[in-house]
Structure formats: C-alpha cells, structure tokens
Amino acid sequence: MKRNIFTLLLLSTLTLTAHGQTLKDEWVICNNQGCKLVDPYYSEGVSFTWDGSCVNGKANGYGTAIKYENSTLHSTYIGEYVNGIRTGAGKFIRHLSNETWEGNFINGQLSGYGKYRNENGNRYEGNFINYMSHGKGTKYFGNGNTFEGLFNSFREYTGVFTYSNGDKQYIYRGNLSDRKSIKNSNYSPKLNQEITEYFDENWERCEVTNAKYYRLITYDSPNTPKGKIIDFYMNGQKQSEFNALYIDYTDDNLNFHVGEAKWYHTNGKLSRVCNYSQTNRLEGPDITYFDNGNIASKIYYRQGVLNGQYNTYYKTGKPKIIAFHDKGYLAENKYIEYDENGLGAIVYDENFTLNKDKWTSKADGHESKIISEDQLELRLLKDMGIQRSNYISLNANSDYSIESIIHRTNGDDGYAYGLFFGFKDWGNYFQFAISDYGSYRITGKFEGIDIQIADWTRSEAINKSTKRNLLKVIKFGEEFIFSINGTVVERVESKTLRGNNHGLLVYGKGTYIMENLIIKEFVSAEELEARNPGIIDNDDSGWMGNGSGIIFSKNGYIITNHHVVENTSSIEVEFKYKNEIKSFKAEVIKSDAVNDLAIIKINDEQFTELGQIPYTLKTGSSDVGTSVFALGYPMALTIMGKEVKFTDGKISSKTGFQGDITTYQTTVPIQPGNSGGPLFDTNGNLIGINSSIIETSVAENVAYSIKSSYVLNLIDVLPESIPIPSNTILSSKSLTEQIKILSDYVVLIKVK
Secondary structure (H helix, E strand, O other): OOOOOOOOOOOOOOOOOEOOEOOEOEEEEOOOOOOEEEEOEOOOOEEEEEOOEEEOOEEEEEEEEEEEEOOEEEEEEEEEEEOOEEEEEEEEEEOOOOEEEEEEEEOOEEEEEEEEEOOOOOEEEEEEEOOEEEEEEEEEOOOOOEEEEEEEOOEEEEEEEEOOOOOEEEEEOOEEEOOOOOOOOOOOOOEOOEEEEEEOOOOOEOOHHHOOEEEEEEEEEOOEEOOOEEEEEOOOOEEEEEEEEEOOOOOHHHOEEEEEEEEEOOOOOEEEEEEEOOOOOEOEEEEEEOOOOOEEEEEEEEOOEEEEEEEEEOOOOOEEEEEEEEOOEEHHHEEEEEOOOOEEEEEEEOOOOOOHHHHOEEEOOEEEEEEOOOEEEEEEOOOOEEEEEEEOOOOOOOEEEEEEEEEEEEEOOOOEEEEEEEEEEOOEEEEEEEEOOOEEEEEEEEOOEEEEEEEEEEOOOOOOOOOOEEEEEEEEOOEEEEEEOOEEEEEEEOOOOOOOEEEEEEEOOEEEEEOOOEEEEEEEHHHHHHHOOOOOOOHHHHOOEEEEEEEOOOOOEEEEOHHHHOOOOOEEEEEEEOOEEEEEEEEEEEEEOOOOEEEEEEOOOOOOOOOOOOOEEOOOOOOOOOEEEEEEOOOOOOOOOOOOEEEEEEEEEOOOHHHOOOEEEEOOOOOOOOOOOEEEEOOOEEEEEEEEEOOOOOOOOOEEEEEHHHHHHHHHOOOOOOOOOEOOHHHHOOHHHHHHHHHHHEEEEEEO
16 A cells, blocks of 8 residues: 555644544434434534434434534434434534535435535535545536546645636646646456456556555455455555555555554555544644655644654654644744754744735735745736745744755846845845856844955856756854855855844845745754753643643643643543642533633542632633733744743723624734633632634734633533632732742643
C-alpha cells in the first residue's frame, strides 16, 4: 500500500471534526416507552424523539427521528430503521449548518448512490461512503460551475471542472492536468475467496512478471474487501496491513481506509503506523520509523487536519523539528529546528494568509494580495517604491537569519526588489535590494543617519529577469553576512536592529512575488529548553490537546469549557496536590454546549479531598474597567510548559462577540490552552471562565470570558448538592499572594 498523507488547508488545543461530526455509536432512548435507536454521532447531552413504530424496544420501519443537543435542535432523519439502526432509504438534515444528505443508509451510514446539498446552493450527486462523497460523482456549485469525475473523501480528485462560461480545467489525482479522461478498469476479481493481486513500483496493477509487490485480499462484493488486507514485497516480507471499506481498481490512492494501518521496511522492522477515522482521515498519532527502529516522525491529526505535536528526528534519535499545530495552523507561525550537534533555532515561517491584514492593501498605483500556495503578490501600476512588512519578534542579541525567495513576473528590466528588515520607523531600518541589471545594494538608517554597507555592486550570483532569487541576511557573532542564492556577497560588522518589522520592498512598475519569509533565531539546546520549558518531546505527547479548569469543590468538581472536553475518550487533570504535581483521571458530569461550559469530576482512587476552596464565585455582574486576571495552561504540552501562566487586563465590555450577554469582553491576553481557565478580579472573586479570542489578524487584545452566573446555573443541576465557593480570604492579600494561593486550584486538563 502506498504511504500517502492527505492534509487539509475556541481556544483549547483540540476540537476539530469532519463536517461537524465525530463517529461514536450510542443507543439513545427516543420516546416515552423506552424505545431506543443508535446515534452514530453521539455526544454528551444528546436526546431524540421518534414518531415511528418500535419492535422489541427498538425503532423499526419508516419514521422521523429528531436529534437535540442540550435541548437545541441539531438534525432530523426521515427514513427507514431496522432494529434501531438507520437502514434503507432516508434523508438526513443537519439544521445548524443547513446541509442535507439523501440516499441509501447501511449500518447507520449513508453509503452508495446519494445526494448532498448545502446552504450555499452547492450540491453533489454520486457515490458516498460514510456520508463522504467518494468515488464517481458530480458536484454542482451555486455559481454555475460543475465538477464531474472522481472524489476522494469530499475532495475533487480526478475529473473536469466546467466553468459557467464553458471553459474547462482538468484535474488528475488532485493536481491541475492536461489529462481529459478518467482511467476505467475492466478488472473483475473473484468474490468471497482470497486472491492475489500484483502491483508495480508505482502501485499500478500489473502482471506478476513486472511486480514489485503483491496483495492478499478477499472481496465481499465489487470494490468491497472483507477482513484485513495484507501487502508483501516480492520476497514474501510483509509490506503493509490495513482495513478498508472500499478498494479502487485503478488508483490505490482512492482506497477508503478505516482503523489502524501499518507499513514495514524490507528488513521487517516497522516503517509507519497510523489510524484512520471512519471518514478516511488520519486521526491521532502518525508515527514513522527509520530502518534502525528509531522514530523518524511523530505527527498528530484530528480528522485529517494537523492538530497537536509535530516532531521529526534524525536517525540517531536526536530531535530535528519540534512544532505544534492548532486546527491545521502552525502555532504562532513558529517551530523549533535543531542540527545534529544540538544547536537550535526558533524558526518563524510567515503565513501570509493568516496575517493578510498586515500584507494586503489596495491604493492608487499599487495593490498587494495573497495568491496560491500562500504567496504575496505586490503589483505596482506606475514607477514608485513601496514596502510591505509584518511585526515579527526577534531577539537582536542572538545570532539570527532572515531570508526570502523573491522574483518579478513582469515589468521592465532595471527595477529593484529585495528584503526590508529591522524597521522601527523611517529613521531606523535596513534594506537588501537587487536589480535586473545584476547588481545589489545594502543600505539603511540608524536614528536618521544614512548607513551604506554596499552601493550598487555587480554579482554573478543574481538570477536576472523573472527568475527566482533567494536573499538571506545572517548575523553571526559580530558579523553581518549577506548572500544571494547561496553565494556570500558581503561580510561586514553587524548592526543593531532597532525594530522588528520585516518584509519586502520593490521599486518600479511591475508585478513581484514574495514566496516566503523565514526568520531563524539561533540558540543552544540548553538555552532553548530554559526559555521554552517542555518544548522537547515528553510523556505528554500521547494527548491530543489541553485546556484549563478551576476546582470549585473539596471533592474534585472542576469547571471548564464544553469545547475542551467535547468528544473526548479520556481526560486527565494535573495540578499541585499535597505539595506535589499529581495527575488524576476525570470524567464529564454535566455539559452545556450552548454556553460552552462543562463540569468534570476527578474519578481516581489516588484522590481524596482538598481543603477549603479559597475564593468566592461571584454571581453578580462586574463593571467595565474592572481589573481582572487569568490563570491557565496555554500550549502547556508543547512550547509554553506546564507552569500556571498569569496574564491581566481589564473588562472592556459587559457583552461579548456580536453583543452576546453571556460573556465579558476583556483585554486579557490568552492563548490556545487557556480555554476553561478562570478569570478573577483583584479581590479574589471568580467572575468568569475564559473561552475564546478574536484572531490578532482581525483585532488585537480581544478575549471573551463566560460570566460566572452561568457557571452557577450548571452547578445547580449537578446530581449532588455542592456548596458555592464564598471565601473572602483573598480580598486582603496582595496580587502575588492571590496568584500563589489560586494556582493550586487551577488544573491542566489533558484530553484525547
């Protein structure tokens, strides 16, 4: 089997599902007589109604099943049930997203020919597997465009786009292509008996004489395998083993995987192990190995999206890249890179799309925009000079490098472009420019005084015309090193950067592309660990994410966000217990998805009781301008370490996003992992639970916290009576004393 990985482009470091659903079968009571049916996408707080008949206590026959999540209408299924399971013709409507699926249901899942439609007017007709468009089908876009061909788990894969004006664009295996047809197969394997299939080095079916691999497989029906599938090298050594719901006869990439899959090196040692969800997407850790048995990479996914730790290693076992992704995005656009000698670099890899408000603009004579593959295009309509930059924090006392690949796509020869860095204001900056005449220039200003490192100087290293050029500036010790396409062109005494804005400058009419902007700050492994405790892979790597919480009862009840613990199979809390950092198992007791709150409880024999809760849960409203502070564990399992973090600010509004009366808006800086953590005022009153932020690309210093009165409502419906915290001991203590006391009751919540 081919080793392919397909990836897709609230504040916890978890929570991402395919089309809003996570597969989990659960029997649910659906009427007053105790009749039950299976919900294939069950979560806490789900209830059903069913207006059809019941046989032996299970929904049976035709009817309407309506699903609610915490009393909110979620979805409706109209169709057939057999023994409590959706089986036969039916129609499924998800109300929150206004999507509709219609077709044949098998074991609770839409499979085979069916139809799909969403609120944008997009619709699909064709083959489905587990609600995913997979195989042959046609997608009709609301704007009049169509795509006809093969789909791979909801994505257009091979076929033809026809635009509303009649123009056509061909796609082959996910890429633009000149191919105009889909390869059909006359292959018709025998059913219900084990057979051997042969593949060449590209995993195309072939005769045994040209084979590099062979497969043992049993088909239950056409394209539908039965049991585990095992592939072998031609010498009989196992190459892979996996499970699938669908096997494509012409393209191994179109196989629909479920469950665990393993690959092996030719020496028999494990090469890779990963897990596929029921929607054919990577779920959890994807681990690869060198042929000596050492781990080559450990990367975490949530429904096919990078989510969690992203670590790669050298063959010796030493770390190479340590990164963290949150819902597909590189956290803070930074990762850690090591060489084999232990020298580390904090690498900032600019994401133009995420920070488009800093890079894009349109004005008289010029326009900058984001184009394909996250590149920046800057177009000048007349002769002029302009720069685009973003604030990227860099410790100028460290050794560092700044680099970018830049080129011109059109315009007259003789114009210039290059790196613009260290910008504070127009009296403090540097620029490293090249021209189409094959010359470079390095200049700047320091406190308004001109600095000329190099006037226009010829260099054979420059690629002329529209060819790409890699420009790099390195500060190493007391030296500045400037290079073009890997050739050093200047070495001078290093200069102090007064600012942290870095980017692109261009001079002259034309169109220019900045493909990337990479900044590296070089530090030793020891210094890196001191500055970022916990960054190196540790025993917490098995957890999919983390949030925060606050203990509110002696017997271990904890309040947090619903989205922190939603759809989790395992929860562990970590905090200071009897003067030691301890971890305990916990479980969800009550959840309120509407207000994004949840109560969990420690359920562990090692835990007994705590002392008196040292704060007051405030039930009244707090005023605008109130000084407040947050405690929590942002990115605790990756780059920020497992020490409680303190940030403070003020209440800026009594209502939240779009006037939401359940939340405060504050200026308290919070990050992924702060979700569920407490918001206190300076008298030691718990006034809210931190839940979300607005991305800094939209607005800065905007955070939202759920008001504590809604916490009280959830406590009221617990299965046992819990005293509401009402201790005023903190009101007479300094802020530092309050933080020290409260930190023992703030918990790190780890989930998977």
